[in-house]
Amino acid sequence: MGLGFFNGKYIPLDEPVIPIEERGHQFGDGVYEMIRVYKGKPFKLNEHVERLFNSANAINLPLENDKSYFIDLILHTIKVSGLLECTVYLQITRGIATRNHIFPDVPVSISMTVKEITPLDPALYENGVNVIFHEDERWANCYIKSLNLLPNVLARQKANEKGCFEAILYRDEWVTEGSSSNVFIVKNGIVYTTPLSKRILEGVTRGVVIQICKKHDIHSIEKSFTKNQLLDADEVFITNTTGEIIPIVKVDNVKIGPGIPGKVTKRLHRLFIQEIMNEIG
Ligand SMILES: Cc1ncc(COP(=O)(O)O)c(C=O)c1O
Incomplete structure (x- = not known):
């Protein structure tokens, strides 16, 4: 349809x-x-x-x-x-x-x-998804939502072949974003996401999540983190328009925290759905 x-x-x-x-x-x-x-x-x-x-x-x-x-x-x-x-x-x-x-x-x-829209399987939100790390092989102007998505497509395909949902991209050990999502980590109750630069797309969902954090006194910082810091996080999630907020429970087969979606991620998703209701009515 x-x-x-x-x-x-x-x-x-x-x-x-x-x-x-x-x-x-x-x-x-x-x-x-x-x-x-x-x-x-x-x-x-x-x-x-x-x-x-x-x-x-x-x-x-x-x-x-x-x-x-x-x-x-x-x-x-x-x-x-x-x-x-x-x-x-x-x-x-x-x-x-x-x-x-x-x-x-x-x-x-x-x-x-x-x-x-074919809604994502609710199990993805309940159980979280597995992802891979993949080198960010894109050009220098990823802030432009351009049609040139070949490196994104190749990274996502690699993830898919490994039975994973998304590829988390990195440059020199620093996480940039996902192949079609922004990446957040939670450590000691603080929410971190990669700061805006020419290296990432300014996700609309990312912006909404940051606003939600501000509104609900959830400490959030736009600060870069490394692959190791991501692996050491209590929670990891990705955001985009179609998936909203998706919990990540394993990266390259390594568990994040206890390997189940975290409390902050779940709370943010509930607040995100409320935000949709507020705007849509
Ligand atoms: C590379 C990339 N980063 C981030 C996002 C998330 O952006 P948005 O939240 O506006 O969907 C997307 C969306 O497709 C994307 O392709």
Whole structure:
């Protein structure tokens, strides 16, 4: 179940629409967003659109339309889809032009999918998940939500082949983030997450978790930690739009704490769900 959108037209998800000389297709020359919709309403829509504009700006992709255009387009597309529990994937590329590295003077391509979400197995939250460490082999500008996800895909595939849920990336022993998530650790009741820099994506979920900590007097610090510090943590969890807050119980087969989801992680997830209820109603 779902709906597609390409350059102004609503289409079935399986309709072939991308011309062979489309820059997203040929160069990965574009940016994207993934938004979670609860009860027909997108969560933290403004934050996602803001980040979309930051990403577009960072790759010199000029957008003719303003933020309110994209907000209305997303809201309308969700409505047309008729779906209530779903994700919106929105992608903007530098358009359709004869293949040439130099920027063409053509309109951007806007595509979108709205898809019913298959909820993650509740056992993942109850029991936690296993992950692997993987070297962060990405470029220097990971703060841009760019279409170029090959190192992320390769790391995630490696995790999958080892029966693991996610790959935790590191550079020189320092944890950066997951292949499609931000990473948090809890040590002695204090919540730590990697500080913002060009090396990580500013996750919308990450931001919500930090806000929740502030609101509920949970001590949180944006400070880098090493692989060893992560292994020595009392709790570890990852965050992203589709998974919310997912407890990690083993990394490379090494147990985190007692090997079960921690109290702080569970509390943060409960508060996160409350935050969704507050916004969605
Ligand atoms: C590399 C990376 N980091 C972090 C995140 C989490 O971002 P968000 O919470 O906005 O989904 C994602 C999301 O897909 C990601 O791809």
